[in-house]
Structure formats: C-alpha cells, structure tokens
Amino acid sequence: MPKQVDYEERRRRIAEAVCVLAGDHGPEGVGLRDVAARARVSLGAVQRCFRSKEEMLLFAVGHVGERVLERVRAGEADGGDRPGRGGSAAAVLERAVTEVALLRAEHRSEARIWLAFVARAAVSPPLAEALRSSYAALEELFVRLVAEAATEAAHAEGRAAGSAAAHRREARALIALADGLTGHVVLGHLTEEEAGSTLRSQLAALRERLGGSAPSAGVPDCRT
Amino acid sequence: MPKQVDYEERRRRIAEAVCVLAGDHGPEGVGLRDVAARARVSLGAVQRCFRSKEEMLLFAVGHVGERVLERVRAGEADGGDRPGRGGSAAAVLERAVTEVALLRAEHRSEARIWLAFVARAAVSPPLAEALRSSYAALEELFVRLVAEAATEAAHAEGRAAGSAAAHRREARALIALADGLTGHVVLGHLTEEEAGSTLRSQLAALRERLGGSAPSAGVPDCRT
DNA sequence: CTTTATTCGATACGACTGTATCGAATACGA
C-alpha cells in the first residue's frame, strides 16, 4: 500500500485555504491552483480530496457553518450553566445573536464568505440545501433561546409566556436582522459599533415585549 | 457621420439583459457574449457601451437600485397623499419596507441580483461604493418614514415622539431585517408568507414602541 | 526482494474568459 494520509485533516486544511481565498476574492474567484498553493499541497491532491470544485466549496461552507454554530453553543454553555449569574437567558440570547451577526472585525472574513455563499446558493441548489440545513439548526436553537428568555421574563413578572409561534417569529426576525446587519457592515454602510447598537436596541425591545404587556420602567436602552 | 444610436436606451437594454442573466447565474457567471446575445446586439456594441465588464455591472446594479427606490417612493406617494385614508404613516412605512424586502415572487430575480451584488461588493470597492450610496438614500428615506409614523402615533396618544437617534436606529433595523429576510427567502429557508409574517409582526411591535410606553391593548398581531 | 495497489506531482487539454484590433458599412457635413 502507498503512503497513507489523513484525508480528514487535509480536507480541513484545504477548506481553511478556500475560506481565506473566498473571503478575499469571492467563491467564484478562487481557483483550484490558488487553493492548492495556499494549502501547501499539489493540485492533484486537491483533486483527490474533492471530486469537483463544487464539492470543495460545499465542504468549505459547512466548515464555516460549524465553526459559527460551535461558537454560539459555546456562548450558550457559558451563560446557561449558571442561570443565576450575569448569564440570564436574555444575556445568552444576546450573546448568541451577536455571534451570529459576525460583527467583530476578527470575523469579518467569515462574514464575507458567508455572504458570498448565500448569494451563490441562489444559483447552486446543493449549496442552497447545505445552507438551509444550517439555518434550520440555527432557527431551532434561537427558538429555544427566545422561549427560555420569555419564560424567564414572564416568571419575573408573573405573566404567561407567549405562544411557540410567537417565539418562532421572534427567532426568525432576530436571525434575519443579524444577517442583514452582517451584510451592511461588510458593505461598509454601517460600522461595527452602529450595527451592534442597532442589534442591542432591538434586543432591548424584544425583552420588553417578552416580559408581557407591562412596559417595565427601567429597561437599559443603549444609546448610539 | 455614421448612423447615430440612442446610447442611453442601449445601455438600459444591456443592463436589463445583465439583470436577467445575473439572476440566473450570478454576476460572475455572466459573459459579455451572453449579455450581447440576450440584448440582441453584437459583442462589439456592448464593448462600446461599457469600457469594461466591471463598468457594465456597476451600471446594472444602479439600474436595479433605482427601480426599487422608485417603487418605494411610489408607494410613499400613494399612501402619503391622503393621510386620512388607509394610508397612515405606519401603513406607508409597512408598504415601503415590504417593497424593499423584495418578497414577492415577481421580484425574486431582483432579490437574487441584489444579494449577489452585495456579496460581490465585499470584493469590489467601486461596487461597494455604489451600493453604499443606495443604502444611504434608503436609510434617510426610512428615517423620515419612521419619524412620521412616530409623530403620528405620539399625537394619537398625546405623548412625545422618540429622539431622532432612536428613529435612525429603528430605520436601520428595519432595512437590515428586510435584507435578511430577502436572503432567507431567496435561499428557500423561509417562504414568502413566513417572511411577510415575520416582517409584519416586527412592524406591529415597532408601532407599539413608537406609540409611547402605553402597551395598547388591542394591537392587531398577525398570526402565522 | 518482489509484487501490487495507491498516491504523488506534473502536465495536457479543451473550453471558456475579457479585451484588442481591424476592415467594411454607414450617414452626415461640405
């Protein structure tokens, strides 16, 4: 038998290279040769790892999606384990949506890649399918977070939490808002701070809503 | 002199062809030859109209942006002229944001194009500049609409309208929400109806917020 | 050591791409 290689590790490394290049030139702008050079492997190696370019891009977008979802879950665990500390359900939700929005400069590259892949998905059905499953998982996670925040708020004020349908609508709105803000920051229409402020103000409004009909005098509204 | 042609008309026709093709294969996927064939002109004619492909794409995205903004303004005029009818400021705002979200199936192509161009703008600075100016205009328009809706609601309840900064934040959130929903519909993660419902429920929440701190018992919440 | 299955890097190929060039056709000004 020939020299045995760790294909998984290699695929990951190639995916990493794809991400870097796709962030700089868009998914269509990356060539297999550039990827190979960036990943320090030969063109043939790339070809043996992925049957086609499309398959490579598919793997790469899954890679990014997993990383983001992983960070979201990590933030959930940090705040959710000790529900008495500063990590209330509302705080966990805020951290999650901030993570998804990819506002921080260090994640700007991921934001560009994600945006580019979403756009390309409008053309490539298999890519669309991959992204749909990512969003489906994200939505379920957010529905749960919203519901938890709602019961928390409702319990504090002695009211009933909203319906599951309402929670789902709020979750969808949050994800869409985060995605939209991501695009606006990548575009340069909004700065990182402006987008963050917008996001936080909407979260504050959501908290008020979830608490029941009581307007709640002292909600900390974030000015900017 | 040679046969004189209407360049403006030709550029528009070419831009139309670019839009159709870019909607199907993405902006990178359109070739000058395909554009020429679609617009029923020769390759040379396209080259004479636009110095380069980039310039052509720039013109095309401006074309789309103008069409959308035009529709938004048209909806504004329809509802704003008679502020006693069903066209309250809030209704005008709703129509505007719905138009921007490009949810209707007949505008799906425009939605795909816009998404693709936003993604490409992350790579092409001149394209980003063009889109930024489009968003800047859109934001000013929405700030105005939100402010009008706020004064309307505040007057009805005898309270003071919010600050200009608050209105701007709401406007930005609305645009981002609309953009995010556009993407989710194009992707197939949400149906047109789901996105519309999400949008309307957020608008209802915004109306409550703008009315002052009174929770207002009978706001028509739209279930889905 | 020999055999054999597998991976290696390189190179070849055909199909595009955007751009440049060019002679013919055209229609106005003199």
Add this chain to the structure above:
DNA sequence: TCGTATTCGATACAGTCGTATCGAATAAAG
C-alpha cells in the same frame, strides 16, 4: 458627390479555468 468620422460585426489573442491523464514514487503485503 465626395470625404470623413463613427459604428458596425467579426475575429484574434492571451490568459485562466476545471478536469483528465500519466508515469514515477511509495509503502504495505506476500
């Protein structure tokens, strides 16, 4: 009517793309 400036469509060109192919190198099995 002649001259000329301009537009026309076609073709040439250099480059890149993704993919296919191929002999050499490699390492486990017999």
